[in-house]
Amino acid sequence: MVTAELKIAKLLIFHFNFVFPGYYIFTYRRVTGISICTIDVSQADGPRTVREVKSTVSKSLGIKTDEIEVIKDTTILRNDEKEFRTDGVTEIMIIRKDRRVPIGERTSKEDMFDGDLADGDRIRMSCGHAATPENLYRYCLYKLNSCDLSIKCMECDEVWEFPEISKKADMTDDESVFFSRKMTKVAIDYNNDIRQCPTCGIHCTRLSPDNKQVECVYCKRDGKSMYSFCWECVLPWDAGHNCEKNNINIAQHTLDNCERVKMKYSNISNVPKVRACPNCKLLIEHTGGCKTMDCRNPACKHTFCFSCLKPMNKFGGLQCGNYNSKCTVAPVQKLVI
Structure with a gap:
């Protein structure tokens, strides 16, 4: 028979966390987890960046740091980011570094993304074409980051269902939940009734x-x-x-306060990471690649240089030169109310 005193003792043990002076409790949760995990860390060595979070959690779980992503809502955070908590808890996703193809589902067909240059075994999709699991995973992530739910074959345009993508990209449970969450958010954001x-x-x-x-x-x-x-x-x-005034004020604040980045290939430094499309004013974030940018607005599709903001010339190239040529950095844009 459990006494009242024993029940109270158990409650005290459950709720009371003793922390030595100079230490604090770091809390994290996996995407698929309900319970919150805790780690005692020193004030001096506690994680302050995403990179340090990965190091701390990897030691706790006994896995490598490159098998962990830190996420916030539906965004995978960069290693140098410092804002990684939501309501005091850090959310992590365990990822697959070596994506495998079941022996019975391997194919010798070319990878639809990289052809014969693709590294690794290919898996046959339902449409008959093939891809490596890693390329399939990255393609799906790219489409969702572009707010595009139409994930289809690059060869025949057949749309793939998510259960097939999840299985054939050899996703972890965490990755499957994260992608499902991201797809739901895109669907809600683009639903005019919600x-x-x-x-x-x-x-x-x-x-x-x-x-x-x-x-x-x-x-x-x-x-x-x-x-x-x-x-x-x-x-x-x-x-x-006034919607228009509010939207412009928010957009201007984003343009004024965004970080500066370095353009890959052209080696141009101190370029604002967010620009407004010179044609339709849609805000666009530069997440990697060269300075050539295509507006993501389906009604616009304006092509311009992310550094100097000059448009494409009549021959289909940039007015400021090639994708890897240096050019001036246009100042932060000012939107007119």
Whole structure:
């Protein structure tokens, strides 16, 4: 028979965490996990960057650092980033470094991405074409980062279902959950019938398509002072609300405060990482590759240099030269209200 004193003792052991002076508890959770894991780390050696998080967690789990990604919401963070916690907890994803092909599903067909230069065994897709599991994984990640849910064959345009992609890319459970979460977010973001409340994060629908002011029933029920938001710009609603002005102010703040990066191939330094398309003003982030940029807006597709912002010439090349040539760095753009 369990006594009341024993129950209290167990509760105390569960809730009380003794930490030596100069140490603190680092908390993390796997994408597939419900429980939170803790590690006692010293104040001096505690992780301050994503790279250090990977090192700390790898020692705890007994795996290599390159088998860990640190994520925030649906974004894989870079090694040098310092903002990696959500509500005090760091979320990690265990990834597969050596993606395998089951013996019975190997094919000698060329990889649809790299041809015969592809490194590793190929797997046959349902359409009959082939890819290495690593190239398939990276292609899927690229499409979702571009907010494109149409993940299809590069040869015949047949659309693949996610269960097939997950299996044939040899994804870990963490990777499968992360990709599913990312696909859900893209679907919600591009669904004009759903919006996320900027105050509580709950997804809402509106009763009338003619009313831009929407009340979040959850925020209103909880007595929050700010429970109305704009359906168009998804900002809190206030007197004299102006979507265009608010959107431009937010975009300008992003342009003014983004970090500076170095262009690969052309070796151009101190280039703003975020630019507004010179044609349609859509904000575009440079995540890698050369300075040639194609606007991601399907209605625009303007091609320009990310450094000097000059457009493509009539011959199909950049006005400032080749993809690897140096050019001037245009100043931070100023949007007109």
